[in-house]
Amino acid sequence: MSIEHSLRIENLTLGYGDRTVIENLDLQVPPGQVTAIVGANACGKSTLLRSMSRLLAPRAGRVILDGKSVHRMPAKQLARTLGLLPQSPVAPEGITVADLVGRGRNPHQGILSRWSPADDLAVADALEATATVSLADRSVDELSGGQRQRVWIAMALAQQTDLLLLDEPTTFLDVSHQIEVLDLLTDLNRTRGTTIVMVLHDLNLAARYADHLVALAAGQVYARGTPAEVLTEEGVRAVFGLDSHVIIDPTSGKPLMLPIGRHHMQNDPQKGVRTGSVGKIVLVP
């Protein structure tokens, strides 16, 4: 359905002030897939995402979309191909859902061009896809956290970009809403072929929902590949400095990480729990 775009990062170095956050990073975003970026706090995940959508100019290196540097592209042209949902967007007081979603049409509108039927269709389509039609006339202030996040995603959908970047789309949501949002993003990827790149905090959800997992550590790509390749016990130790067990998630068949802390361990961590034998694992009561 959508044209495949190539998004590539070459030798990227990013920083704020005199602090370097990302150094010489190379990354290729697989088109038409869901990519999740994981890593410890302050490892540069969000910084990387911001630079990919040109919110942050690189110190060195380039972010290349279809052969052109995103930092040199006209703002609106880029915004028609690549969308970004920041971590905590602000809704103006009193704005209605339909209005907010309509703001996503900005890159498709010229200075003088009026609102077109195509804009209405795009907004309606975004509302339908996120199951927010019934909320269209409500004020965004009155919505629950999960509803609000769906509305923001609807706004990004109305932008009709083939690439969508999301910075922690599940933060502040309870577990059922987290799943709801991630299922929605998977639907988009599967039905429209939208390439999705998201920063996620929760390793296990990242492993479940991503086709391609990128682990960042110390401003570098530590590992990338399928979740099974990336989410390993030594990987978790290297990236997060945490001992863990990685087993196979009985629900999805993807890897599932069980952290080992200092307390509440049924078996001696040294002996370990047999990986893969789900039936024998009793989670801490």
Place this chain on the structure above:
Amino acid sequence: MKLERAVGVVTTAQTIRNSRTRRALRRRSVVGLLVGIIVVGFIVTLMVGQTFYPPADVIGVIFGQDVPGATFTVGRLRLPRASLAILAGLCFGLGGVTFQTMLRNPLASPDIIGISSGASAAAAFAIVTLSLGDTAVTVLAITAGLAVSLLVYVLSFKGGVAGTRLILIGIGIAAMLDSITAYSLTQAAEWDLQNAMRWLTGSLNGTSWNQALPVFIALIVLAPVLVGQSRNLAMTQLGDDTASALGVRVERSRLIVIVTAVGLIAFATAAAGPIAFVAFLSGPIASRIVGPGGSLLVPSALVGALLVLVADFCGQYAFGTRFPVGVVTGVLGAPYLIYLIIRTNRAGSSL
């Protein structure tokens, strides 16, 4: 299933379209109504006063005919005054709502955060102490307005600009600048209360075309630029990152918006003084009349014009004594300011 969905989307699109058309209609009628009231108010202001002139005389004077008596009273006294009332009101309304929208806080209007005070202090200083001419005064007022907005911004910058900090610093700076104005006035050779009132609260007394013309030119040049940025301004309400992701060049747009808005405020202030609370009141009033969604720039400009026109008329004739326009708008604005501070204290809010 696919067909069902397509039908659903089309139906929803229709609903969205209808509700948008309805709002656009409401907006257009509000704007039309405001323009109508302003035109009527303008003509009434020209007719009514110490001497009453019938509409025919007034219209005659406007079109340049020589009408005994009316040519002087209407043409030289009332017409420039009413024109400046409207022009200054438009400028204050536009500049005010721009800052309120940009900083997402109704308290962040240029007359609260010191920009008008800066322009006013500079104008008073230039006239009284430096004895400068009209053009130099205006230039100085604009420079001071820009300098104050930069100063407030820099002082309140601490890893990003938080609305409340900016407003408090702005209020402090406004108080300092007002004392500069007051000091300049005490140094005036001929201590003239009318003049003093102009720079302290704003006044239209003794307006001539020399004062109205620069404001008119500023409005013609700057207002279209500002209105052209209205969609970008609306986008930046979503936060800089979101706006930028939606294709807005945030920094550039913000610079254009600040310079044009400060320019409008400064030109109007150089001509009529910092007419109290007009910039502050116009946006919220317009927002309540027009309803949510859509740009507030044009409705606020019209509300501003109407406020100044009506307040000046009331100030001249409604009470025993003649009050300068700023005293009347001040009486209207102060209670709203208090209400707003109380409300903002309870819940952080914008327009």
